[in-house]
Amino acid sequence: DSGVTQTPKHLITATGQRVTLRCSPRSGDLSVYWYQQSLDQGLQFLIHYYNGEERAKGNILERFSAQQFPDLHSELNLSSLELGDSALYFCASSDSGGDETQYFGPGTRLLVL
Amino acid sequence: EDKVVQSPLSLVVHEGDTVTLNCSYEVTNFRSLLWYKQEKKAPTFLFMLTSSGIEKKSGRLSSILDKKELSSILNITATQTGDSAIYLCAVVNTGNQFYFGTGTSLTVIP
Numbered sequence: 001d002s003g004v005t006q007t008p009k010h011l012i013t014a015t016g017q018r019v020t021l022r023c024s025p026r027s028g029d030l031s032v033y034w035y036q037q038s039l040d041q042g043l044q045f046l047i048h049y050y051n052g053e054e055r056a057k058g059n060i061l062e063r064f065s066a067q068q069f070p071d072l073h074s075e076l077n078l079s080s081l082e083l084g085d086s087a088l089y090f091c092a093s094s095d096s097g098g099d100e101t102q103y104f105g106p107g108t109r110l111l112v113l
Numbered sequence: 114e115d116k117v118v119q120s121p122l123s124l125v126v127h128e129g130d131t132v133t134l135n136c137s138y139e140v141t142n143f144r145s146l147l148w149y150k151q152e153k154k155a156p157t158f159l160f161m162l163t164s165s166g167i168e169k170k171s172g173r174l175s176s177i178l179d180k181k182e183l184s185s186i187l188n189i190t191a192t193q194t195g196d197s198a199i200y201l202c203a204v205v206n207t208g209n210q211f212y213f214g215t216g217t218s219l220t221v222i223p
Contacts, residue, residue: 002155002157033211035211042201042213042214042215042216043156043201043203043213043216044213045203045210045211045212045213048209055209056208056209056210057210058210058211090155090156092155101158101161102158103158104155104156104157105155106154106155107154107155
């Protein structure tokens with residue numbers, strides 16, 4: 001158990017809908033990273049927050065947004081969902097703003113029908 | 114376009130064999146290279162490499178970076194069935210963006 005929690009574990013929704021994925025980092029970790037893992041594209045970096053501020057953006061679609069709250073938990077919002085958004089979404093945390101050891105959560109499996 | 118390429122895509126070996134996994138990259142403003150192991154769940158961190166020629170070691174696993182060749186290798190000696198997993202390589206740039214390879218799937222048969 002990495003100490004990073006993600007909810008929900010599974011999510012099934014329809015195209016066009018909006019969902020929110022939640023991540024609680026390890027106690028004391030200030031950084032939260034979001035990743036998308038699909039069969040055809042592998043693991044893709046989406047976005048990084050450090051202590052409430054956006055630090056880096058990767059291949060995050062405009063339909064997706066994220067934020068990190070004062071208590072350091074983070075939410076990833078996915079809207080106007082498409083079939084291709086079906087994937088495993090991981091959150092990871094680290095104690096700094098750099099690229100040191102990241103601890104991954106168990107992931108949220110999203111299925112868009 | 115920044116990219117990370119891993120080879121081979123998959124590998125099947127017998128217990129006790131030694132394997133070498135490769136990662137090559139074309140990423141501007143390189144900062145570090147990371148290796149992860151992913152079994153049927155989330156990736157777990159193995160190594161972070163920033164300097165050429167310095168080997169990082171953890172038990173039977175070791176890794177080294179060659180910044181001239183823009184590549185890294187991950188070695189696993191005396192493989193065990195518990196080493197079966199997908200091994201991911203990621204490169205981080207100075208803008209703190211991560212680029213992942215598609216992974217090498219390793220299967221170790223008894």
